[in-house]
Amino acid sequence: MAGFRVLICLLVLLALANLANAATIHGAVYDLSLKKANNVKVEINTMPKQFMVAQNGTYLFNVPNGDYIIKAQQIQRNTVVASVQENITIRQTGSYVLDLILFPDVEEGLEDADIEVNDVIGANSSFLIIAVVIVFSMVLLIYFSFKNRKQKEESIDGSKKEKNPEENDQDKDIQKIISLLKKEGGRATQKEIRKEMPFSEAKISLMIAELEHKGIVEKIKKGRGNIIILKKERDNKTLKMPSQQVKYD
Numbered sequence: 001m002a003g004f005r006v007l008i009c010l011l012v013l014l015a016l017a018n019l020a021n022a023a024t025i026h027g028a029v030y031d032l033s034l035k036k037a038n039n040v041k042v043e044i045n046t047m048p049k050q051f052m053v054a055q056n057g058t059y060l061f062n063v064p065n066g067d068y069i070i071k072a073q074q075i076q077r078n079t080v081v082a083s084v085q086e087n088i089t090i091r092q093t094g095s096y097v098l099d100l101i102l103f104p105d106v107e108e109g110l111e112d113a114d115i116e117v118n119d120v121i122g123a124n125s126s127f128l129i130i131a132v133v134i135v136f137s138m139v140l141l142i143y144f145s146f147k148n149r150k151q152k153e154e155s156i157d158g159s160k161k162e163k164n165p166e167e168n169d170q171d172k173d174i175q176k177i178i179s180l181l182k183k184e185g186g187r188a189t190q191k192e193i194r195k196e197m198p199f200s201e202a203k204i205s206l207m208i209a210e211l212e213h214k215g216i217v218e219k220i221k222k223g224r225g226n227i228i229i230l231k232k233e234r235d236n237k238t239l240k241m242p243s244q245q246v247k248y249d
Contacts, residue, residue, distance in 0.1 A: 023065070025063060029072050030057070032101070040102070042059040044068050044070050050063075086100060177208070208228055
């Protein structure tokens, strides 16, 4: 029994000694607007751990010498909305002021932000792919349209080139008739023209009809035949043949 009393006395003396060597840590807890925050849980990792709720935005702990971590958490609806953690070292007795500034707990917000950013990136990537496909399709469409148009133009030019020799021959034949009329003094019968040119009667008739249509010659009916007269206003001029010619058999 006496031994138990001695143990109690030693514990009391040890506690008093610790209190005598204890230091005080105190300060205020602020939010980001630098206003004192209420209902903030503040704790320090002493042995045993101490904690308190800062009702008016201030806290106070008595601690012996040592290295400590002070944590503060603002809790709303069982959720930590802001927190802070600071380290402090106590080497001698005295009063230490350590103010705490709470920072919003953004971990959950960051996860949501990551999801939103990924969604935005995915949407932008899809839009970019669609835009590239549309532009590529338009380029191909323009290319093939231009190519088809060029092929058609080349085909038309080729057709013209193929027709040119025949038209040239027709022009030469008509020029022969004009030359013959000039040689005969500006007039000759259709029969005489037929004798001088190795063509059928039908072809000679068509050639003369074309010259008459263009105003180069005049055809006068005489008996069973025709007299072809080269118009005087055309005698001293270079005759220009039309681009479209009648095809002779």
